Amino acid sequence: KAGVTQTPRYLIKTRGQxxxxxxxxISGHRSVSWYQQTxxxxxxxxFEYFSETQRNKGNFPGRFSGRQFSNSRxxxxxxxxxxxxxxxxxxxxxxxxxxxxxxxxxxGTRLTVV
Amino acid sequence: xxxIEQNSEALNIQEGKTATLTCNYTNYSPAYLQWYRQDPxxxxxxxxxxRENEKEKRKERLKVTFDTTLKQSLFHITASQPAxxxxxxxxxxxxxxxxxxxxGTRLTVIx
Numbered sequence: 664k665a666g667v668t669q670t671p672r673y674l675i676k677t678r679g680q681x682x683x684x685x686x687x688x689i690s691g692h693r694s695v696s697w698y699q700q701t702x703x704x705x706x707x708x709x710f711e712y713f714s715e716t717q718r719n720k721g722n723f724p725g726r727f728s729g730r731q732f733s734n735s736r737x738x739x740x741x742x743x744x745x746x747x748x749x750x751x752x753x754x755x756x757x758x759x760x761x762x763x764x765x766x767x768x769x770x771g772t773r774l775t776v777v
Numbered sequence: 778x779x780x781i782e783q784n785s786e787a788l789n790i791q792e793g794k795t796a797t798l799t800c801n802y803t804n805y806s807p808a809y810l811q812w813y814r815q816d817p818x819x820x821x822x823x824x825x826x827x828r829e830n831e832k833e834k835r836k837e838r839l840k841v842t843f844d845t846t847l848k849q850s851l852f853h854i855t856a857s858q859p860a861x862x863x864x865x866x867x868x869x870x871x872x873x874x875x876x877x878x879x880x881g882t883r884l885t886v887i888x
Contacts, residue, residue: 766821
């Protein structure tokens with residue numbers, strides 16, 4: 664079965680712009696989590712969605728938002744981009760929850776803010 | 778808040794030896810602990826999950842232990858191969874539908 668698909672793979676944006684990243688989970692998976700990965704901080708949790716509802720949110724400013732559609736596909740949006748938002752953004756899908764089952768990660772979207 | 782320490786940022790070992798990676802955590806005691814492998818430029822790949830009531834879990838050349846008293850998990854790769862070179866991440870469930878990741882240990886297996 665197809666894995667987790669993230670688009671686009673690479674993005675270059677200018678400070679102040681906004682960006683939308685997309686994630687298509689594995690078919691049948693209803694939980695989608697988003698993480699930001701930087702060399703200094705490692706993988707940091709952004710938010711998790713299940714059946715179109717945000718169940719949990721990490722410690723990120725309100726410029727970071729997301730949503731999930733009825734087909735479980737998810738998007739995350741970052742507004743008013745800052746240089747520090749440059750990172751690899753990873754999406755992970757799980758059947759019901761990533762807590763007690765494996766999470767399947769996509770290849771990520773590499774965002775560069777200039 | 779939860780904190781994870783993975784023994785070292787980088788670990789070099791000789792091919793054929795056993796690599797042992799450490800994951801120590803503080804505060805919240807997770808019911809589940811997971812290990813992932815990440816190659817450069819790619820997303821993490823799940824390796825093993827261990828429950829708090831399991832002392833040890835094995836999968837081929839991989840072995841994970843979970844000591845809830847010490848708040849520590851050990852991850853072993855036996856008969857290591859250069860293809861095992863990667864970054865290995867420890868992840869804890871937080872009770873809130875998300876995983877908390879350590880910063881990882883970069884393992885290099887030298888031929």
